[in-house]
Amino acid sequence: MAPVAKPLTIVVDFSSPNVAKPMHVGHIRSTVIGDALARILRFRGHTVITDNHLGDWGTQFGMILWGWKHCRDDAAFAADPTAELGRLYRLVRKVADAKPEELAADPEAAALAAKYPGAGREVLAETAKLHEGDPENRALWEQFMPVCRAEIDRLYARLHVSFDHWLGESFFQPLLAPTVDDLVGRGIAKESRGAIGVFLGGEDAPPLLIRKADGAFLYATTDLATIRWRLEHWRPDRILYVVDHRQSGHFEQVFATARLSGLPGIEGVELVHVGFGTVLGEDGRPFKTRAGDTVGLEALLDEGVERAAKVVAEAGRGEMDEATRRQVAETVGIGAIKYADLSQNRTTDYVFSFDKMLQLTGNTAAYMQYAVARVEGICAKGSVDRSALRTARPVLLAAPQERALALGLVRFAEVLEDVEGDNRPNLLTAWLYDLAGRYSTFYDALPVLKAEGDTCASRLALCDLTGRVLRQGLDLLGIGTVERM
RNA sequence: GCCCCCGUAGCUCAGUGGAUAGAGCGACGGUUUCCUAAACCGUAGGUCGCAGGUUCGAUCCCUGCCGGGGGUACCA
Structure with a gap:
């Protein structure tokens, strides 16, 4: 291209x-x-x-600094620093905001708010001190930062984002x-x-x-x-x-x-x-669970991979070893979550659905990954020399399914141009889904390995090209593929 | 008050100045002696919020209205 x-x-x-x-x-x-x-x-x-552009210098540190000085749990910090900092943040935010309905639901926050009526001001003062170079707050900030980074680095690694x-x-x-x-x-x-x-x-x-x-x-x-x-x-x-x-x-x-x-x-x-757009809960309000806390990103990823693992097990790929199964579950599970978001029009809010986001059938990343795996399956079964398919030779487009597939393939560059024009990855997901659908229709209707001479070679070339384009397209979305699934 | 966004099938959402407006899920009915059924094929289901306007043509552009959401000086 x-x-x-x-x-x-x-x-x-x-x-x-x-x-x-x-x-x-x-x-x-x-x-x-x-x-x-x-x-x-x-x-x-x-x-x-x-x-x-990390938010590593804002008011949330004022909250954590205030919490550290007034209500930290040293044992908890030693055991799991991330969790303790998270707890302090959530607690102090309530204390500082002092919203009656929030305090009513949280006795600990209410008690602190009663004890420190000026907490809201003091939190801002802690932030200001940090910004002014106060040695104590600066030292604490330097202690907190690696903890915070370790937490998010783990998530980026799983998402393959750098x-x-x-x-x-x-x-x-x-x-x-x-x-x-x-x-x-x-x-x-x-x-x-x-x-x-x-x-x-x-x-x-x-x-x-x-x-x-x-x-x-x-x-x-x-x-x-x-x-x-x-x-x-x-x-x-x-x-x-x-x-x-x-x-x-x-x-x-x-x-x-x-x-x-x-x-x-x-x-x-x-x-x-x-x-x-904003991610909304089932009630149409910015997403919250019933408990009032948002679903953690890590828990979402874990659940996605677990559900994918279940499907892999049920698919009965007996020849697949355990390490491969785990690898497939990770790629498919994470891919589903990313795709669910990318396939949405960027500008509109959407209602978050755990089940929808983790779904593995229909218009999902798994659909494209599956098409890629089918291409791989054909090439493996036929011991196909794929590079030999790519030397110039006419691709025969006799059947309507072949023509439809070819017409889909040639739009790749145009779609990427459109994506750049509007900064909208969902244009790419829509095209990939359409393309994978054309491949599925082609796959079901026409034999490849069992076709005769030139037709076989031509269809193999179509399979190879489709597989590569789908893989490339998914890669551009940050979504991986597997040989078998 | 002012500004911005949204209102499309039962649900969640795509989409376009032009042909019968699409998908997934859900519902219903088919397909596996055949390269992976995480698939394929089919049926049902929409006056594209309402009313005007521009246009040969509007779900899409403009205006108004109704409904929902967001923003609006010391958060980010």
């Missing part, structure tokens, strides 16, 4: 979880969509730089004050009610705040500093932000401010908020 005529340098900013908060199903969208877009853009010939860079919020911390000073100095930002903001829509419209009254910096400050840094160091033509669509207003303001500030190199850069 020919690469794009004019390769661009494209930064893809995705996943970006807040560390120290447990990762849940809501985090999967940015991670999976961003990874797929990065793979597709790279495959098309662009220079892609992926960056995980990044070129991990420039989190903390990395940009030294650039925040200069960014604010610069904007103020050039009259773009100004003081208002003790805070500093950029008034894009006049005095009446809410400004983009870049410094709080207490001196702490905000999300917007980091984003502006990050744009400046990326322009300087990477000179990109395009930056994609794969972030929940609820932040569209924020990005509008940030992008407008970046352009207003006339950063070197900003003119030619496309800044794109690749927004995606």
Whole structure:
């Protein structure tokens, strides 16, 4: 496939979880969509730089620091540091928010809230101290970070997602004050009610705040500093932000401010908020379990693999050894979860269904993986020399099923172009499903190995090509394939 | 109040300025002496929220309305 005529340098900013908060199903969208877009853009010939803009410097650390100082459990931290930090985060968030209905449901949080009525303010103060370089908070932060990283690294490894860079919020911390000073100095930002903001829509419209009254910096400050840094160091033509669509207003303001500030190199850069819909629960509200906690990402992956393992066992592939079965279950289980998200239109919210996400029949990754395995089966059974199939020779398209398959195959490049145009991986999943369907129809209707001479060779070539295209397409979605399943 | 998104089959969702609007699940009925039935073939089921407008043609574009969701100065 020919690469794009004019390769661009494209930064893809995705996943970006807040560390120290447990990762849940809501985090999967940015991670999976961003990874797929990065793979597709790279495959098309662009220079892609992926960056995980980790939320490692925000208010959640204020909560954990406060919790550490007021209600930590040393034994629990020693046994499972991740779990203890997660517990502190969830507990202190309730204490700091002090919402009556939440406190009513959690006696421990209620007791702490009663004991420390100023907790909300103190949490912010802890965050501010961290930002100001307080040695104690800084030391604790350095102690917490490896714990947090180990947790998310494990998930990325299972998802086969990797990044070129991990420039989190903390990395940009030294650039925040200069960014604010610069904007103020050039009259773009100004003081208002003790805070500093950029008034894009006049005095009446809410400004983009870049410094709080207490001196702490905000999300917007980091984003502006990050744009400046990326322009300087990477000179990109395009930056994609794969972030929940609820932040569209924020990005509008940030992008407008970046352009207003006339950063070197900003003119030619496309800044794109690749927004995606929220994952909802059965009740149509942002996803929560009945207990009030979201489903953990790791538990979801485990369940997906377990269900795949069950299907593998039932399929009765007697000749498959145990290690292979596990490998197949992992590839199919994880693939199902990724595909469930990727096949959704990125922009719309969707109702999360455990069963739907883990489904292995119908329009799922397993359907394509199965088609690939069937191709492999034919080639193995016929001891086919696949490279010999690829030398130029006419492919005969006598039967309608052969023609339909061939017509599907030739659209690959066009589909990838469309994906880039709209940053929508679901266009690729839809085409792959259609293609695999054409192959299934072909497979059922026409013999391959038992066909005569030229017809056999021609059909083998179709099988080989379809298998390779499906495998490539799935790979561009970050989904693996197996020889047998 | 203002801004943004959504409303398509029983459910969950695709899709398009042009032909009989699609899939999965669910329902019903078929297919395995034949290369993997995680598959294939078929049936039933939709006035594409409502009303106007633009157009030769609208489910798609525009306006209004109804319904749902989100955002809206010191969270990220």
